[in-house]
Amino acid sequence: MSSVVKSSPKAAENDENAGETSPAKPAAKRIRRTAEEARRLILDAAEERLARQGPEGLRLQDIARDVGISHPAILHHFESREGLVRALVGRANRQLRDTLLSALDGDGKGSDTAYHIGHVFEALSDRGTARLFSWLLLTGRANGKQPEHDVMHEIVDAIHARRKDLAMQQDQPAPDREDTLFIAMLTASAAFGEAIVGRQLAESAGLDQDGLVRFRLWFAKLVNDHLDNKN
Known part of the structure; x- marks a missing residue:
């Protein structure tokens, strides 16, 4: 004698809906960007990771996630990690040049050595x-x-x-170009050194957190005193 198993109304309802599929979620809206805008956003994200983690932080998957795009999208714009690095270096050079040349050309701070040296340290070290x-x-x-x-x-x-303009205004002899070159080389070397080992050197010397700030001001005064003596 066979037994009959009665199913509950809820179970029957589930059986009826078993073949039905749940409605699909709407696809995420794609953000359309121009090629120039996409490249800028990728370089911005790469520069931010560079400042935080150094060159080892330039991983394409992480940068793509920061921007909200796919890894192949970065390859589309830069071809490879090396291509991204070259573009990043080129932009950094242009930013350094444009910032310093703009500072030298305007805003009444043409002779403010600390102001310009601060730009060099910011561009080379802070970023x-x-x-x-x-x-x-x-x-x-x-x-x-x-x-x-x-x-x-x-x-x-x-x-x-x-420097030549200032010397002319002060009725002083024109400065030697090699002297200007050496000043630029010394400033770049100091900024590079601070960026790479400055924090470690400051800590080993017992300087507090503001030690590097005071070093920049001291260095600017050193260069300014040299310029005053030359002019």
């Missing part, structure tokens, strides 16, 4: 650019034939032109 340049040199990735590497010549020419 992580110096660590990237050093990494490129140490790994043999630097290419001295790139146009962006002419930035040093442009900056030295602009600084020297300003």
Whole structure:
């Protein structure tokens, strides 16, 4: 004798709906960006990771996640990680050049040495650019034939032109261009050094957190005193 199992109304309802599919979730709305805007956002994210983590932080998957795009999208714009690094270096050079040349050209601070040296330290140290340049040199990735590497010549020419103008206004002899070049090299070397080992040196010397700020001001005074003696 067979037994009959009665199913509950709820179970029957579930059986009837078993073949039905739940409504699909609406697809996320894609954000359309121009190629220029996409490249800028990718470089912004890469620069932020560079400042926080150094060159080892430039991982395409992480940068893609920061921007909200896919890994292949970065490859579409830069072809490879090396291509992204080259673009990042080129932009850093242009930003450094444009910032310093703009500072030299306007806002009444043409002779404010501390102001301009602060821009150099900010561009090379605070943004992580110096660590990237050093990494490129140490790994043999630097290419001295790139146009962006002419930035040093442009900056030295602009600084020297300003020094000559000031000397003329003060009825002083024109400064030597090599002296201007050496000042620029010394400033760049100090900024690079601070970016790479400055914090460790400050801590080992017993300086507090503001020690590097005071070092920048001291260095600016050192350069300014030299310029005053030369002019």
